[in-house]
Amino acid sequence: MKTVLEKSIRDELIGRINSLNQNSSAAWGKMNVYQMLKHCAIAEESYLGKKEYKRIFIGRLIGKKVLKNMLKDDSPMMRNAKTLKDFIVTGNGDIEPEKQKWIALLHEYEQYSNDGVIHWFFGPMTKEQIGYFSYKHADHHLRQFNA
Numbered sequence: 001m002k003t004v005l006e007k008s009i010r011d012e013l014i015g016r017i018n019s020l021n022q023n024s025s026a027a028w029g030k031m032n033v034y035q036m037l038k039h040c041a042i043a044e045e046s047y048l049g050k051k052e053y054k055r056i057f058i059g060r061l062i063g064k065k066v067l068k069n070m071l072k073d074d075s076p077m078m079r080n081a082k083t084l085k086d087f088i089v090t091g092n093g094d095i096e097p098e099k100q101k102w103i104a105l106l107h108e109y110e111q112y113s114n115d116g117v118i119h120w121f122f123g124p125m126t127k128e129q130i131g132y133f134s135y136k137h138a139d140h141h142l143r144q145f146n147a
Contacts, residue, residue, distance in 0.1 A: 001074050003131035004109045004138070013138050014103050016147040022095055024145045028079045035089040036141050037098035042087055044105040047134045049114045053086055059121035067122040071132050077140040084120050109134070 002009050017037075024033040031039065045051050055063075070077065115127045125133065 001132050002135045004106060004134040005112060005131035009135060010106050010109060013106060016142045017099050017103055019147045020095065020099065020145055024147070026144050027146055029144055032092065033145055034093045034095050034098060036145060037095055037102055038089040039087055040138060040141050041098060041102045041105055043137055044102060044134065047117060047130050048105060048108055048112070049117045052118055053084055053120040055118065055120055055123060059123065063122040067129065070136065071129060076143060077136050
């Protein structure tokens with residue numbers, strides 16, 4: 001499975017991020033390209049352990065099982081999945097700074113050693129799980145914008 005812990009995979013994602021422009025439009029969902037880029041940077045900060053969000057009840061019940069199912073193979077994430085309100089971005093803006101912020105966060109995986117990040121839905125995650133999930137989340141949103 002692909003993981004952001006591998007340089008070649010990060011480079012692939014960065015190339016796809018750089019292919020986005022202000023006119024990129026979503027194949028599904030409600031976000032515009034600016035909102036998606038900002039959403040992904042916020043999510044990446046949480047995966048890197050920079051900010052922790054409170055676990056939700058349903059995640060405490062089924063989070064581990066959902067994570068195990070999601071990480072069993074390379075299949076893409078399902079479309080229009082729910083997210084935490086803290087990850088919902090509104091408005092418009094310049095996409096270039098958002099692209100650069102997301103790319104800078106992806107580069108931080110070169111030194112990543114944080115076992116035990118607590119995901120708001122899945123709960124505690126290992127370094128390997130974070131690597132796989134971060135890739136799946138990024139890939140999901142880049143597919144959303146045909147990148």
